[in-house]
Amino acid sequence: MKGLGELERTIMDILWARSAPLTAREVGRLIEDRDLAPTTVMTVLDRLSRKGFLNRTRDGRAWRYQPAASRDAYVAELMLEALDLTGDRDAALTRFAQAVSGSEAEILRRALTELEDH
Amino acid sequence: MKGLGELERTIMDILWARSAPLTAREVGRLIEDRDLAPTTVMTVLDRLSRKGFLNRTRDGRAWRYQPAASRDAYVAELMLEALDLTGDRDAALTRFAQAVSGSEAEILRRALTELEDH
DNA sequence: CCTACCTCTCTACGGTGCGTAGTACTACTA
DNA sequence: TAGTAGTACTACGCACCGTAGAGAGGTAGG
DSSP, X not given: OOOOOHHHHHHHHHHHHOSSOBOHHHHHHHOOSSOOOHHHHHHHHHHHHHTTSEEEEEXXXXXXXXXXXXXXXXXXXXXXXXXXXXXXXXXXXXXXXXHSOHHHHHHHHHHHHHHHHX | OOOOOHHHHHHHHHHHHOSSOBOHHHHHHHOOSSOOOHHHHHHHHHHHHHTTSEEEEEETTEEEEEESSOHHHHHXXXXXXXXXXXXXXXXXXXXXXXXXXXXXXXXXXXXXXXXHHO
């Protein structure tokens, strides 16, 4: 895949948080703190869709951008990618299981149990 | 943390694979395919120790480099970092659990069960 | 109809990280 | 004493990213 930059992630977060696809202008309005030029937002949106993180569709003259995958899917994929870096997946998974906090271990346990049931 | 580059990862892999700390020369000899200048290897080793991935100790004039953490710990940390990117950790964990293959789900299950027992 | 404005695409600049390596200096060894 | 090994410092090119301006082409209001 590829990691995202700071601004790229901010923008993805905004788009992940909405269900409806947004235009560049709308995204720009939702980034309050930073005073970015409109073209900056457009450039980043363009790069993100080039990289496959966003899909865009026409709406009059403007594009509407929408995440290509859910944030959870993205995060899960990043985790799997990290896992691929090791030679010993079992050891890494064991480590990981030990590292997650108690409540999260519970989540994992439940998800795995459901898997088993199917 | 930070991701590693291509050559950086190659070198970390070499060091992770040995138990004993190696000198730059020794590492260079273990990279067969690429014909790298000795200084290239030294530079990368230096950067890696600056970044905290390696510890080094003197051995005569030379440095001996050694991973600061195990590969599994590194991978587990990367996975946790990915997990931190999401707003909804539970959803991401559930996704992840569904994505790992059957045998790996088994590993995870076992590790989690052991956790529970303590 | 003209003007202001919106949006797009294209191009660009500066910073940073990384692969790659040269140079200059020091110290051991034959 | 000359070669070799090792170090520190410096540097170049490339790619990625934050940032944004320039120019072109529609659109809407006076």
